[in-house]
Amino acid sequence: MCLSEMKENQKGLIQKINGDSRFVSRVVSMGLPPSSPFLVLQNDGRSPVLLYSHDTMIAINRKECMQIEVEMA
Amino acid sequence: MRTIALLGQPNSGKSTLFNALTGSHQHVGNWPGKTVERAEGFFTQGEDLYRVVDLPGSYGLTANSAEEMVTRTYIERGYADLVCIIVDAAQLERSLYMLADFAGVKSPVMLVLNMMDVAEQQGKKIDIQKIENLLKIPVLGFIASDLNGYPKFFKTLERAIEKPAMISSSRIRKFVEENADAKNVSVIEKLESLIENLKLGIREKFWMISKLLENDSLVCFEVRNAVGEERWSEIQKILDERGTDGGLLTGEAKYRFVSEILRDASSSCEKTMSLSRFDKIATHRIWGKFVAFFILVITLAVSMMIAVPIIAGCFGLQSVAEPLVVKMCESFGWWPSVASFINSVIVGGLAVTVAMMGFVFAILVTFGLMEDTGYLARSSYVFDSWLSRLGLHGKAFMPLFSGLACTGGAVCGTRVLDTRGQRLFAMVLLWSIPCGAKVSVVLFLASVFFGSAAPLFGVIYVAMIFASFWLSSKLFGNKLMPVNERVGMIMELPPYHKPHWKILMKTVGRNVWAIFKKAIAVIWLVSLIFWLVSYSKDGNVEHSVLYTIGNAIEPFTQIFGMRWQLFISYIGGIFSKEASLGVMSVVFASTNDAFSLISRNEAGANLGEMMRAVVSLPEALAFIFASMFNVPCVLTMGTTYRETHSFKWLLAIAGYYFAISLGLAFVVYHVALWVL
Numbered sequence: 001m002c003l004s005e006m007k008e009n010q011k012g013l014i015q016k017i018n019g020d021s022r023f024v025s026r027v028v029s030m031g032l033p034p035s036s037p038f039l040v041l042q043n044d045g046r047s048p049v050l051l052y053s054h055d056t057m058i059a060i061n062r063k064e065c066m067q068i069e070v071e072m073a
Numbered sequence: 074m075r076t077i078a079l080l081g082q083p084n085s086g087k088s089t090l091f092n093a094l095t096g097s098h099q100h101v102g103n104w105p106g107k108t109v110e111r112a113e114g115f116f117t118q119g120e121d122l123y124r125v126v127d128l129p130g131s132y133g134l135t136a137n138s139a140e141e142m143v144t145r146t147y148i149e150r151g152y153a154d155l156v157c158i159i160v161d162a163a164q165l166e167r168s169l170y171m172l173a174d175f176a177g178v179k180s181p182v183m184l185v186l187n188m189m190d191v192a193e194q195q196g197k198k199i200d201i202q203k204i205e206n207l208l209k210i211p212v213l214g215f216i217a218s219d220l221n222g223y224p225k226f227f228k229t230l231e232r233a234i235e236k237p238a239m240i241s242s243s244r245i246r247k248f249v250e251e252n253a254d255a256k257n258v259s260v261i262e263k264l265e266s267l268i269e270n271l272k273l274g275i276r277e278k279f280w281m282i283s284k285l286l287e288n289d290s291l292v293c294f295e296v297r298n299a300v301g302e303e304r305w306s307e308i309q310k311i312l313d314e315r316g317t318d319g320g321l322l323t324g325e326a327k328y329r330f331v332s333e334i335l336r337d338a339s340s341s342c343e344k345t346m347s348l349s350r351f352d353k354i355a356t357h358r359i360w361g362k363f364v365a366f367f368i369l370v371i372t373l374a375v376s377m378m379i380a381v382p383i384i385a386g387c388f389g390l391q392s393v394a395e396p397l398v399v400k401m402c403e404s405f406g407w408w409p410s411v412a413s414f415i416n417s418v419i420v421g422g423l424a425v426t427v428a429m430m431g432f433v434f435a436i437l438v439t440f441g442l443m444e445d446t447g448y449l450a451r452s453s454y455v456f457d458s459w460l461s462r463l464g465l466h467g468k469a470f471m472p473l474f475s476g477l478a479c480t481g482g483a484v485c486g487t488r489v490l491d492t493r494g495q496r497l498f499a500m501v502l503l504w505s506i507p508c509g510a511k512v513s514v515v516l517f518l519a520s521v522f523f524g525s526a527a528p529l530f531g532v533i534y535v536a537m538i539f540a541s542f543w544l545s546s547k548l549f550g551n552k553l554m555p556v557n558e559r560v561g562m563i564m565e566l567p568p569y570h571k572p573h574w575k576i577l578m579k580t581v582g583r584n585v586w587a588i589f590k591k592a593i594a595v596i597w598l599v600s601l602i603f604w605l606v607s608y609s610k611d612g613n614v615e616h617s618v619l620y621t622i623g624n625a626i627e628p629f630t631q632i633f634g635m636r637w638q639l640f641i642s643y644i645g646g647i648f649s650k651e652a653s654l655g656v657m658s659v660v661f662a663s664t665n666d667a668f669s670l671i672s673r674n675e676a677g678a679n680l681g682e683m684m685r686a687v688v689s690l691p692e693a694l695a696f697i698f699a700s701m702f703n704v705p706c707v708l709t710m711g712t713t714y715r716e717t718h719s720f721k722w723l724l725a726i727a728g729y730y731f732a733i734s735l736g737l738a739f740v741v742y743h744v745a746l747w748v749l
Contacts (some may be wrong), residue, residue: 009347016401017321019199021288022137026563029133029174030166035325041348047614048454048562052346054167054193057568059356059454065708 004049004065006072007013016069023067025041031056037073074122075234080144080175082168083130083491084567086187086532089217091127092580101587103718108491109143110718117514118227126153127646130143130491134174135284136291137662142493145291148178151275155233156182160632162214162270163568164200165339166331172208173327177242177280183211183233185226190216191570196341203338212240227275231400244333248326257322260311267308285312309729312735349569352451356566361455368448369471372439373478379438380431380479387428394420423601425649426593429622429708432479433588436486437581440471444489445572450564457562466490467562469499478504481708484716494553497722500713501549504705504730505541507534510650515700521681522693534701541733543703548729590637592711598708603648614660633735634695634742639688643699643734649706661687691745695738702734 006012017024031054032038038053045067048059060068081087091099095114104111112127128147129140136142148156158175160168165186184204186192192199205212213229214224251260264282273281284292285308297305312319354360378394395416402412442450453467460469472486480503487499507515515534519527610618623630623637630640638660646653661683688696704727706712714723 017317020319021317021320024320025133025135025137025287025324029131029135029170030563030565031170033324033328034321035725036328039346042353042356043347044142044358046189047356048350048457050356050454050566055164056167057566059562059564059566061457061563064561064563071386 001070001072003051003060003068003070004062006049006070008040008043011037011073012038012040012070013073014068015071018069019064023064024037027068028032030058030064032058032068038070041048074124076124076126076152077155077157077230078126078128078147079157079159080148080171081130081159082132082161082171083388084565085130085161085168087130088127089161089573089576090159090185090187091125092576093217093220093223093595094125096579101718104143107535109139116473118230122317128165132516134168135287135289138492139494142291148180149274149276151178152616153180155230155237157185157233158182159185159217159229162186162189163195163197165192165197165199166328166335169334170327172240173330176240176245176327176330177277177283179239179275179277181233181237183213183229183238184208185217185229186212186214187217189214190219191568197339200338202336203637207334207338210240220575222318229391237732242277242279242283242642244327245283245323245330248329248740249283252326252329253322264308264311267298267304271296275391277667283323286315286319286323288312288317293640327475334538338618352566355384356454357447358455361451363453365455365470368443368452369474372443373475375441376432376435376475376478376482379435379678383431384428387424391420391424410608412611413608415487417604418597418600421594422593426589426596426708426711427547429481429592430585430589433485433712434581434585436475436479436482437584438577440486440489441473441577441581442572443471445529445570445577447567447569449489449717450519450566453666454564454566456561457564461562463542464550464559465499465502466495467564469495469502472499473502473506476503476508478508479505480504480511480705481592481712484709484712487716492554494555498545498549498553500716501545501726501729502542503732504709504713504726505538505545505702506702507538508650508705511700511705514646514650514654515697518693518697518700521684522564522688522690522697530697535702537737544733545729588715589711591715593712597709598633599710601650603645632736633699634692634745635699635738636688636692639692639696643703646700647707647710649677649708650700653700653703657684690749691742694745695742696740699734699738702730702737704730 003012009045014032014034016034017027032070036053038051040051041057042050046062048061049065050057051060052058079091086328089111091114094116096116098116099112099114101110103109103110109129114125114127116123116125126147128144131138131141131144134141134145134148136145147153147568156175158172160171175182186199186201189199197213201214202210211229212231213226214228246261249261254393261282264285265278268278268281268285271281281292281296285296296308300308348356355364398415398420399412402409402415440449443452449468452471455467456470457467460467468489468491469487471489472483475486476483483503483506484500487496487503488494490499515530516527519530523530606618606622607614608618614620619641620637623641626640627637630637635643638657641660642653642656645656661680710723711726713726714720717723
């Protein structure tokens, strides 16, 4: 499943990041490489998804969330 | 002299450290040939002089944007004698990624764990000594905002210089190999043999390989040039097969490297994280915007409260100073023109500049506060969807909105944006956002000529501002913010912090002074030009150079529907919006005996009547529309010059708005002639 399908307060693990290398390096350097655990803080279905990982709150646009494959933890 | 490069992710406290170290001994300019801001400063410690280079903040060393390219190039060429990596102790695992990405560059390095106090409050225990033992480089636990802790910093610095230490990428290589299947391992060996002939400089071979795997544009370019087309096509084939997996592989290995360091050296109590009540509102799709508007309105109100007394005081002093200057000149037996020069150019220019610095100060303080506390990121989050359509980051909302208070001050507020392209583009947009003075001039003129239809002009004005945004994004957007460099919003929302008042006020004070120095030079220069062309011995406009010029070019300005009086008022509007009304009072109503742009000429009571008698409706329309997109004011020109560090860009933006405003006047005038 992709990140935007996760619900609020669900925990997950990053599996794979799709997209060009620019996007991948951005996501990785912000602290979300594969196998990072994270918690969804907010996902209202319209605004960017807010998640928490490695002590950091990160906001990711919905379109970009579709490119991030995750699994529930 | 030794050079220290500060390397760290955004929000790591890098600029706090930079400002505390260098104080007022800093210089901000552009990197040669690049549109990226370069900040460097100096400090002395003992007998040694140090140069500090504040590298543009980035999350890693992969070169994706102009800023990141500058940082990366500086690091990999080894320009610094010592690299000081600053990380946020409260977000240690993530921010140490920068260190992992750096590992493999053979530059002496020291590590500063900043915000130890915040980490402690969060219940994190960090064993600095253990980290130092593991990494074998000097490590310091630090609070950059606490000025008492700096002796400790200098001690660590001394250690780092006496015994240079580096970090190797061999652990990361090991993790990559562990994580990868046999095929991947052979890929790395294959790549290594393919780049055999490459001049590595201070970079380890594996560092280059990992950047190749990440498809880093700089390394790919370099390798391609060095190994020749045949080998490059082989490399390319390997990389294409891997796709973006290579970047994921190295990324994961770098984080494993970080976790290995932290495994024994840090512990934190497991806390369940959830959004704070305030954040729930501040990041809400609808309420978040209300909160942001509310905070902005308060901000603007506070800015006014700070700025208005300064403005009033300045013009009060000016009215006291002027008669004194006249008397002084009389007693020395100087010509009256000397008094006029001193009053109009020196005193007047100073008064205008100091007055407007009130706004600059207020905007810088409030923006600094928002950035310091972490709220700015929340407001960017809620407005990102609006601004991303223009290619801008959500952060641009705050400076753009504050343009309604003072364009020149808001230009300084664009500092919150991360890339210079974004800043320049925000400045372009800001010039079209009217400040209170501009609105009042436009509405005054509209009500003089069109009475109760004036509000309609307000509506048209707003629509045209948005149209100009669209035009600007078509003309400048792509050049300043290349589409392939834009990444949809992936943004960190930093934890809330208490503001660091002392450092904030010091930084703001320094900036205001620097801006003042640049602005006053521009304002004096422009005032001088205006004074020279508008001076006449008897105060009669018709005896000034301006009148002669105005008359001479009238056939040309008529094309835009502006007779000489109107065109001179339009030119006066470049100085300040009030000045354009002042000029009109002089040329239409002869209310003032001295033709001065700087003394605050209020529109005379009968100005409206006099103008209605002389100016036709098409002419009035042309002038109103020209005023809407006229160059904002001389202070905006001064701050734009100071913030872009580029005279070329100042001229480009000014030329752009001349073209829009005159073009608009032309169209409106001729359509009106035809219709009315």
